[in-house]
Amino acid sequence: MIQSYYKSPNNDFTLIKGDCVEILSKFKFGFDMVFADPPYFLSSGGISCQSGQVVCVDKGDWDKPTTSEDMDSFNLRWLTACREHMKDDATIWISGTHHNIFSVQQQLIKLGFKILNVVTWAKTNPPPNISCRYFTYSTEFIIWARKSPKVAHYFNYELMKKLNGDKQMTDVWQLPAIGKWEKSCGKHPTQKPLGVLARLIQASTKPNAWILDPFSGSSTTGIAANLLGRRFLGLEKEDEYLLMSQARREEIEDISIRNNYLERLVKSVNALPSFVSYLSDNSEMDYGIPWL
Numbered sequence: 001m002i003q004s005y006y007k008s009p010n011n012d013f014t015l016i017k018g019d020c021v022e023i024l025s026k027f028k029f030g031f032d033m034v035f036a037d038p039p040y041f042l043s044s045g046g047i048s049c050q051s052g053q054v055v056c057v058d059k060g061d062w063d064k065p066t067t068s069e070d071m072d073s074f075n076l077r078w079l080t081a082c083r084e085h086m087k088d089d090a091t092i093w094i095s096g097t098h099h100n101i102f103s104v105q106q107q108l109i110k111l112g113f114k115i116l117n118v119v120t121w122a123k124t125n126p127p128p129n130i131s132c133r134y135f136t137y138s139t140e141f142i143i144w145a146r147k148s149p150k151v152a153h154y155f156n157y158e159l160m161k162k163l164n165g166d167k168q169m170t171d172v173w174q175l176p177a178i179g180k181w182e183k184s185c186g187k188h189p190t191q192k193p194l195g196v197l198a199r200l201i202q203a204s205t206k207p208n209a210w211i212l213d214p215f216s217g218s219s220t221t222g223i224a225a226n227l228l229g230r231r232f233l234g235l236e237k238e239d240e241y242l243l244m245s246q247a248r249r250e251e252i253e254d255i256s257i258r259n260n261y262l263e264r265l266v267k268s269v270n271a272l273p274s275f276v277s278y279l280s281d282n283s284e285m286d287y288g289i290p291w292l
C-alpha cells in the first residue's frame with residue numbers, strides 16, 4: 001500500500017515521498033504526460049552572480065557529477081519506470097543542459113521513444129557570466145518524445161499558433177527565468193518557471209489529463225497543471241521540497257491568488273485566458289485517484 005504525503009482537497013494534486021523508481025514499481029497507472037526535470041549532474045562548485053552577489057551554484061548532493069556510465073544507467077532506470085506508466089499515446093518532456101541531455105537522448109532511443117522536438121528555452125533574463133571567459137549561459141534544452149513511433153500523440157497546434165500571434169510556434173521559446181513572485185513559499189535551487197510548464201502542458205495535454213513528475217522538487221509542474229485544469233502526481237525524496245510543494249498547492253486554494261497567478265501567466269507567457277473561466281466553472285470537481 002502506498003502512502004501519499006499530501007493530497008489536495010479535490011484530489012487533483014498528490015505527492016508521494018521517496019525514490020521515483022521504487023515508488024513507480026509499486027503501482028500501475030497510465031499517465032497522459034510526464035514532465036521530468038532530473039538531476040543535471042552539474043554541481044561541482046561553480047559560481048554565479050545573483051542580485052549583485054557572487055554565489056555558489058551547487059544545488060545539492062543529488063546533483064553532484066558522476067561517471068558517464070552511472071549517469072546513463074540512472075537515466076535508463078527512471079526513463080524505463082516512467083515509460084511503463086505512460087498511456088500508449090502519451091508524451092514525455094525532459095529538461096537538461098549539455099551535462100545530462102545527451103545521455104537522456106541516448107536512453108530514449110534505446111527504449112523505443114520517438115523524439116518529436118528538442119525545444120531550446122532561451123532565457124530572456126539570464127544571470128551574467130562573472131568569469132567573462134565564456135558566453136553567458138542562457139539556454140536549457142527540453143526534449144519532447146512520444147512513447148511509441150507507431151501511436152500518434154496529441155499536439156494542440158492551433159493553440160500554440162494562436163499564442164504565437166497566429167504564426168507557427170517554433171522550437172525556440174523565449175521565456176523569462178524564474179520570477180520572485182513564484183518563490184512565495186520558499187526557494188528550490190532549480191525551480192522551473194510556471195510559464196515554461198504552462199506552455200508545454202497546454203501544447204501536449206487536454207483538460208483533466210493526468211501528469212506525472214518523477215523529480216517533483218517544489219512541484220512547479222503540479223501548480224501549472226492545476227492552474228490549467230489538469231491532475232498531478234509528484235514524486236520527491238526530500239521533505240523540505242515536499243513541504244514547499246504542499247505550501248504552494250495550499251496557496252492556490254485561495255481563489256484570488258489562483259486568479260492572480262493565472263493573470264500573470266496570461267500576461268507574461270500568453271497562457272490561454274479562457275482557462276480562468278474553465279476553472280471557476282469546475283472548482284467543485286472531485287477527481288478521485290484510482291490507485292491511492
Ligand SMILES: C[S@@+](CC[C@H](N)C(=O)[O-])C[C@H]1O[C@@H](n2cnc3c(N)ncnc32)[C@H](O)[C@@H]1O
Pocket residue numbers: 018019020021037038039040062188190191192193214215216217218219220221235236237238241
Ligand atoms: C531539478 S530538481 C526539480 C525541480 C522542479 N522542477 C521545480 O520546479 O521545483 C530535481 C528534484 O529531484 C529530487 N530527486 C533527485 N533524485 C530523486 C529520485 N531518485 N527520486 C525522487 N526525487 C529525486 C531532488 O531532491 C530535487 O528536488
